[in-house]
Amino acid sequence: MTTPRLAAAPLTSGQRWRRRGSKAAPYSFIAPFFVLFAAFGLFPLIYTGYVSLHRVRLQNPDAMSWVGFDNYTTLLQDEFFWNSLKNTFTIGVISTVPQLCLALGLAHILNYKLRGRTFFRVAMLMPYATSVAAATLVFAGLFGRDYGMLNWFLGLFGVDPIDWFNEKWPSQIAISTIVTWRWAGYNALIYLAAMQAIPHDRYESAMLDGANRWHQFRHVTLPGLRPTIIFTIIVSTIGALQIFGEPLLLQGGTTGMNGGASRQYQTTGLYMYQSGWQYFSLGKAAAIAWLLFLLILIVIGINAAIARYRMKSAAAASSSAKETR
Numbered sequence: 001m002t003t004p005r006l007a008a009a010p011l012t013s014g015q016r017w018r019r020r021g022s023k024a025a026p027y028s029f030i031a032p033f034f035v036l037f038a039a040f041g042l043f044p045l046i047y048t049g050y051v052s053l054h055r056v057r058l059q060n061p062d063a064m065s066w067v068g069f070d071n072y073t074t075l076l077q078d079e080f081f082w083n084s085l086k087n088t089f090t091i092g093v094i095s096t097v098p099q100l101c102l103a104l105g106l107a108h109i110l111n112y113k114l115r116g117r118t119f120f121r122v123a124m125l126m127p128y129a130t131s132v133a134a135a136t137l138v139f140a141g142l143f144g145r146d147y148g149m150l151n152w153f154l155g156l157f158g159v160d161p162i163d164w165f166n167e168k169w170p171s172q173i174a175i176s177t178i179v180t181w182r183w184a185g186y187n188a189l190i191y192l193a194a195m196q197a198i199p200h201d202r203y204e205s206a207m208l209d210g211a212n213r214w215h216q217f218r219h220v221t222l223p224g225l226r227p228t229i230i231f232t233i234i235v236s237t238i239g240a241l242q243i244f245g246e247p248l249l250l251q252g253g254t255t256g257m258n259g260g261a262s263r264q265y266q267t268t269g270l271y272m273y274q275s276g277w278q279y280f281s282l283g284k285a286a287a288i289a290w291l292l293f294l295l296i297l298i299v300i301g302i303n304a305a306i307a308r309y310r311m312k313s314a315a316a317a318s319s320s321a322k323e324t325r
Contacts, residue, residue, distance in 0.1 A: 045293075052286035059280060071287035081288070083263055084271040085295075087172065091247075091267065092240030095176035100232055102184045104225075107191035108217060121192070124185030132245035135178055140250055143174045165251055168264040175265055178246045183239070187232050194228035195221060230307040234300055241296050244269035254278075268292050 052071055054064040075081045110120060127135070142149050143164035151161045164170045198221065206216045222229075247265050248256045257274050259266020266274075268288065276285030 056282040084268045088267045095179040096236045099180040103187035106188040128186040136249040171265045198224040
């Protein structure tokens with residue numbers, strides 16, 4: 001014979017409010033982030049897309065005339081826009097690849113027990129803490145054609161002075177050097193933290209198998225760093241597509257805004273700034289911003305797809321190796 005269940009006592013109004021409050025508490029904790037994101041992230045993004053569909057002048061931003069996708073079609077036929085995209089790509093490649101390779105090497109060195117490790121780790125962050133303006137002005141002096149220290153050093157080996165500002169590849173290398181100097185230490189500390197999270201028994205097993213330090217780095221450290229390397233590649237790629245301060249300040253003034261006398265290092269960010277603040281075309285500048293945003297999404301998607309494919313390939317190779325054993 002089953003005993004009948006006793007009916008639950010009805011909740012008082014205070015208990016109901018406390019129960020609702022306990023359920024709503026997690027949402028109230030994260031609400032400030034979403035409020036700030038909506039105000040300073042989502043709304044500007046949507047409004048910029050709205051402005052890109054209008055003809056808007058900086059002198060009178062309230063007077064908008066609907067043009068649809070004319071700003072986008074005009075950009076796709078603009079040789080200066082395509083030149084800025086090409087410059088952004090080349091500067092991004094010659095700054096991101098050496099930067100991450102240098103960061104990986106620095107992190108590998110700092111991972112060993114060295115004297116003054118704390119000093120070196122703090123020193124790695126000093127370039128990152130330096131402002132873009134200060135770093136660019138210092139490097140602009142180093143890359144000077146007539147009195148720059150770099151040309152003086154190259155002259156000791158009989159190399160003629162290089163015009164680092166007015167030639168295409170030297171100017172892009174100069175900008176990439178500034179970017180690499182500022183961000184290599186920051187990425188090195190990220191790699192160092194990831195290296196220290198790799199279990200030490202993997203290195204001990206590799207040593208017992210007769211692996212030297214180079215083989216340990218290739219077969220233990222790099223596989224353990226794969227997610228971190230993918231993260232830094234994506235973040236560095238986004239930063240490379242948004243590069244703005246270094247090319248603007250390299251020569252300064254109108255020349256810096258043009259990206260050099262022949263636009264040899266004008267990036268997409270510079271061209272967007274020039275369209276809005278020198279040519280007063282806010283609608284065109286907003287269209288450039290949205291095309292750059294879509295380009296960043298495409299690049300992130302490609303990187304994520306490649307990373308997913310390589311991780312699946314590595315997992316398949318690992319499983320097949322285990323089956324063979």
